[in-house]
Amino acid sequence: MIGCYDFCGHYEWTFEWLHQLGGHDLVKAYWDEAIHQDSQIHASSLIREKGIEGMKEYWGPTLADEGAVYERTVTDKVFRIDMHECPSKGFLLRNGLHQFSDYCDHCMGWIGPLMKEAGFVIDHEHNHRGQCWWEMRAISDPTPASAPGEFSGKHDVRHMPEWKSDSTDHYERATDSDDKTVLP
Amino acid sequence: MDTTSTPLPYSDTKPIGHADFYFATQATFRFIFERFGIEGLRNYWRDLGARYYRPVSLRWQEQGMAGIAQYWQAFFAAEPGAEVLVHDTADEVRLEVRTCPAIHHLREHGREIIPCFCQHCFFVSEAIGAPAGITVRIEGGNGRCVQRFLRADKTLAPQNLEDIATAS
Numbered sequence: 001m002i003g004c005y006d007f008c009g010h011y012e013w014t015f016e017w018l019h020q021l022g023g024h025d026l027v028k029a030y031w032d033e034a035i036h037q038d039s040q041i042h043a044s045s046l047i048r049e050k051g052i053e054g055m056k057e058y059w060g061p062t063l064a065d066e067g068a069v070y071e072r073t074v075t076d077k078v079f080r081i082d083m084h085e086c087p088s089k090g091f092l093l094r095n096g097l098h099q100f101s102d103y104c105d106h107c108m109g110w111i112g113p114l115m116k117e118a119g120f121v122i123d124h125e126h127n128h129r130g131q132c133w134w135e136m137r138a139i140s141d142p143t144p145a146s147a148p149g150e151f152s153g154k155h156d157v158r159h160m161p162e163w164k165s166d167s168t169d170h171y172e173r174a175t176d177s178d179d180k181t182v183l184p
Numbered sequence: 185m186d187t188t189s190t191p192l193p194y195s196d197t198k199p200i201g202h203a204d205f206y207f208a209t210q211a212t213f214r215f216i217f218e219r220f221g222i223e224g225l226r227n228y229w230r231d232l233g234a235r236y237y238r239p240v241s242l243r244w245q246e247q248g249m250a251g252i253a254q255y256w257q258a259f260f261a262a263e264p265g266a267e268v269l270v271h272d273t274a275d276e277v278r279l280e281v282r283t284c285p286a287i288h289h290l291r292e293h294g295r296e297i298i299p300c301f302c303q304h305c306f307f308v309s310e311a312i313g314a315p316a317g318i319t320v321r322i323e324g325g326n327g328r329c330v331q332r333f334l335r336a337d338k339t340l341a342p343q344n345l346e347d348i349a350t351a352s
Binding site for chain 1: 200203205215220263
């Protein structure tokens, strides 16, 4: 049987298996069709129906069950997550599992299309070491991403010493995993 | 990877996995099946067993039936909602799956289950066991089954896939 205890391991392995079979487009289709439209249909319907309230309802229990260390900062206009210890990337790092070029892309790979469908855009950055931040706003809201500390204060992951890495992947008002800028 | 200190090749900070990941596992099966058919899906299961689970194969090679029994005991202890008895003799390890945690969780959440879901246990375990000279025979499925891990022997009848129940 394939279990859920080490799910992140075989999930990451699967990205590379698909990449070797059908390249980048197949991996992107997998994140959208299998994860966003099938596995995570409960998240899709909550967020489509309730917007930011739905994000609170989905990510609250899910991140707790996964064992994430994170902070959530929410208003009626923005939903922000500061991920201090990503349970999923952390599992891979601790177990020395690395098959696919950038595991962290999978989050934007399924959350991006979901947010697009629900009428939101995403500002996001990940450092490939288990830390990231996200801000979701309605597409009609032109407010740019907050500066470090401006919105989530002391909880802003960008203040943590662990945040610094060789490079981070940066997204602005994005819903597509390819729409990233690599920052040194 | 040290294959002797713990029965499981990968460890997490929490003792039990997150059951919603079963949604993604079966969505993966459905995605591959719809794109590449049943043979494509079986190839995925075989590759997963032979490559991702290579540390498990090594442990089975080194420790034989005792290692197989310890692996499954630790495996099901980390799967939420699993009710499985592991019977261990010198010649065979037999899993009596009374509640399959994946089928249980998918049903509990009203998910449509891909009919060939239970076949993954055969193809993945067969690929894990092959380098260790171990083969598996499964009877039942769709929530309850018996899985027998045996030494590969040419006189043994091959797995009849019709003995593995269609999931629903």
